[in-house]
Amino acid sequence: MTVSRDTDVVICGAGAAGLTLAVDLARRGVAFRLIDQLAEPFAGSRGKGIQPRTQEVFEDLGIIDRLAAAGGPYPAQRVYRDDGTQDDVQEITIASATVDEPYRAPLMVPQFRTEAILRDRLAAFGHRPDYGTRLTSFADDGAGVTAHVAGEDGAEVIRCRYLVGADGGRSFVRHEMQVGFPGKTLGVRAIVADIVLEGLDRAVWHRFNHGDMTRMMGFCPLPGGELFQLQAPVAFEGDVDLSVGGLQAFVDARLPGGVVRVREVRWASAYAMNARLADRYRVGQVFLVGDAAHIHPPTGGQGLNTSVQDAYNLGWKLAAVLGGAPAALLETYEEERRPVAAGMLGLATGLLEKARQGDMRRGREVHQLDLGYRGSSLALDLAGDGRRVGAGDRMPDAVVRGAGGQERRLFDLLAGPHWTLLVGEGAPAVAPRAGLSVWDVGPAGALRGSVPGLEPGEYMLVRPDGYVGAVVPLAEKERLESYLSGVL
Template structure:
């Protein structure tokens, strides 16, 4: 019997597999497709997801394969145009090292994730489809079908990361309420002649019958075509058909299509599963929520679902109480609901040609303040409350080398940081890293970044969860509450 079976090897499934692999949790990752997904679909990586990718060890690979978003070039009917930057391109600051979304086609993001998983000893199993499952009090028996016939996989937990048409969700009978948004669209990766690659070209903005855009994807000659299309009939996706489609919206001969690498038509929906967990079966990513593409929230929310789930699965498998796993739905479902509202609101603006995106899409302000995992401590004056994202800060090791708070948080462990506390005040235990910052500590706050950003006083402590959110803060006389909280979540 394995610990976890993950059905679906997209971004959510790969994130969970990487996290479980680095924790030593046994799993299998299967996907019904015969080969990995090859399209650009989810092409925007938000700043908070970049922080997640840093922790997982792939942020530099992702950045090397991607680029900043180009300006949007709004073409007018008289061949003139106006350039504008609709993405908030902000310089990093000490506490937020990533503040600008990254443009990278989804297949390259997932390639970097598969390579990282291979380094950890894992790999997706393609051409293996989940066809059914039954669960008991202590296990799940899943039936899968592939080239070698049917197989039964027994696992302690089954995770459905199998997309908006999730077999797992349907089998559970979980309702998926929401609405179809009345827009059908095409997205395609094409090579073309006729447009420079220095801008994201938009034509006929605000006219849903003729609107069309071409975004240059990094490090190559491919553009991502996006356009709303009619609800009636099927659309051919050949070079000739796409050429005809483009010619119907632009002057004939303005753009020449040379090749189509990938193309898809879809109807935009906004839906949210009523439950994320039924017994030993759990939903993540698009299986739990689907968004319109505006704002670039879908892939990012999916990655962060899996990042939230991984350490909780590990904890419960290692003896933590079951409520910890219930906190996955309690924390992530409200976030998805908020993202659905954000994405649909941005879609309505996009109908009228308004494509501006700001901090609201970066996901740096996601908070789990009301979660059971967030401890109400004796420091009501804390600037960073329990449930908020733990920021970065520049520090220096006692041996003299520069370091960052994110270096201390990186990995599958909990982290307890003490400011000007001296040493030997907290007992060591498996799954908990303890660091002291300040005079006499193993790290020094030479530039004052840590004390300024975390707003701690001498003797204060901050406990950070494995997914980089603050579990609680305490003054020196409240340290026992943090240690009790660690015991309550299974870190003993």
Template sequence: MTNDFAADVLICGAGAAGLSLAIDLARRGISFRLVDRVEAPFRGSRGKGIQPRTQEIFEDLGVLDKAVAAGGLYPRQRTHQDDGRYVDADMGEIIQPTPAEPYHLALMVPQFVTEQILRSRLAELGGRVEFGRELKGFEQDQGGVTARIAGGDCEEIVRVRWLIGADGGKSFVRRFLGTGFPGSTLDARAVVADVELSGLSREVAHRFARSGDMRLQVWIGPLAGTDLFQIQAPVARDEDVGLTAEGLTRFVSERTGLSDIIVHAVHWASDYEMNARLADRYRTGRTFLIGDAAHVHPPTGGQGLNTSVQDAYNLGWKLSAVVRGAPDHLLDSYEAERRPVAAAMLGLANRLLDAQKQGEMLRGRDVRQLDIGYPESELSLNFTASQGALPAGARAPDAPMRGAGGQVTRLFELLKGPHWTLLAYEASRATFKSCPGLHIHRVGKDGEFHDEWQHFKDAYSLMPGDCLLIRPDGYIGAVFDTDRTDEIDGYLANVGLSSFQEDCQ
């Protein structure tokens, strides 16, 4: 089999996961093709919550400011009672930002807007989506993947190093591989629709549950950044809901007891059964599953799109490293790290769904995904006797600092980009040499960044001479001290970086 590759990576599916992976590969100079069998972008807002950890990722990918400008925070929720009274309350726990966690609340950005922003960013980096191109089959061997792609009246054969299934809950890639997708269809059917509507204020989201029956509730809220409302409601398995403007007007009237709420147009609507499923494996040879192809969630908790983006963010730098010569086994850490996260998020979404059925759901810190980490990963190594606040595998917090030149910066600015980052805390000037793909910064006295407000010390609790090696996806890979740099050499080689002794200046 020839290894005349058309691209390094073929990504099937141009939703949020596929687009995020394409952006990450594009900024790393890794060649790819991104195909989707549909003829045009998705028009709905099935996933609209951007959690704080994903906001951090979007900052790194260069799209956060556009996402914030295009959307907004979730409104308060107004729960209407049968007698006409109502109670307003926050839809989630309010947590104030801190220097370590600058993004504190979920953003509401309709999915079609998020994906439009991601496509624009991809175009800035020279990439594009090939719509109307469908994967029809593929074969793997030790050298790569040979795929058949159809579009229009023609079919082409392409040879790539890696194939990525980002093609949703009904993934063709997963089914073609024969990968199991165990789980369950939950005892929950629902309708969701993005509509033009009159008769309700846009200042709050509205929740109606006549006579306190949660099975008959309906939620109608403004979609931030648009003139649309979204309707969400559970429905019985045998209930017939017309997804036209007339049908939804009638449905809303029945659920609210009000006749002056009028749906004028339907931009997108779906009637679906909720599922909770997790793929048996994320990697089969040279093929990987990300996003909904690997896990599907009930919408409670707003975890699906966020978990999908973070899959892509985890896999992107590892694919790049292996393409450039890192050991292939680095890619095994993708499933080892991400599959347990999806399992935990499925459990959280199911618990929130049960609470929602009782009218008691409140989204707290656990949905923000800031506490996700990989402490058990083979890529998480502690090479220091001191016990800092954060072990290897933890998310690297932000911290404002002052540069030696006098300007204020944030640690996230130093981490931003496709590189690894080594932070040496009050360490000797002559300890390290620069290597390709590794940025080195000294923090503390005589360093180029001064911890003027002690935010770095508060977040990391390092001892003088301690060092942090931070992965490209913002997690601490290794904690070590300056007496153990020999041990970190092997770590660097395993992740595709040159050692301190070789190819360094």
């Protein structure tokens, strides 16, 4: 029997991107369905690095403390040399928090834990993914999309306004949209496996045969349990035996002497590295997010992070347009996110090349704090003085004091699905409206202290995703009003 249902958004794929989008839509009260063809949640640790900018996103989505409790810092790497010597080195830049950057080091959380925490958050909004439900076809007629899905209970037809393909690197949605996925195969194949082992301590990340691409092998202790993540390049052709016996033989061949004893394999995969970027992120009423739009080597830990941030960019725009904002707002999703992915592809591929030479250092370039949307059609900068924080930039955190005397973190005031208008000293008040939170900042304002980038006599508008939308001097207040009517 075929059942027919209506909703606003169908999200195909309940990985990191689909779950993030679902949480964002749920907290905005948007009706959606989140489907995944897997019978149960994905069990692998693969994307284990949560970068600082993604930690900020997860703070806004209400899960950062649960993630931090489930995860831990990146351990130092113990590099073993062929001559029997070894060194402990920290190749990840770990900086202390500052007021404007509260997260400055990657957090290590196995991907299955991150996704479980996102699912818990979704459950708190009364939603859950529909597992065992596969998108089999869809048709976009301009006004909406008719999606056909197959599940345990039979076939279903879902009518929605928008379909989002969050269905991973081999995206069915991208294929059906006939969107090209140009790029290259990088000639590197690797295994990743979550294993229980004996013989190595859990204080460091063990790297053997460093710098030798044919024998390299790393064992990273995953926080929150007994698992290690084994990563190693393998021959480009041929089968790889990922059973306990197969991995034991693999490890023994690279590390003789029975140093490591593999006891259990919880999840394992062999994959070829690619760098590819979708030609388009949107066709009609259908969008692509996450690995469906971009894939690249895991070096630098960018994939999950970029996927989460795609979803975070799209979520508020979909909600706004479904709520009555001009549909043109949705054009800015591809405009803003595709260049970010293009840059990230170059970064991850460059880091792969360095890793081939044994250089595993990672710095601020992987933190994603410096990414932004300057030059986007949503960035209205009428201050025009090239200041440190301008339209399109990530809004830094700050500590101000409320007129009641208590300290307030700016991020706490920005958190939630709304826009935030900060009104500089001397600029006339602006009336709040649905979806807009207004704060006057100055010696006699509701907020006392200074906010980065805001000068007296100016308005600073911060988007729901924490980027500055507009900086407008009071003389141009009508430009602020027309900006607001284009997004609210």
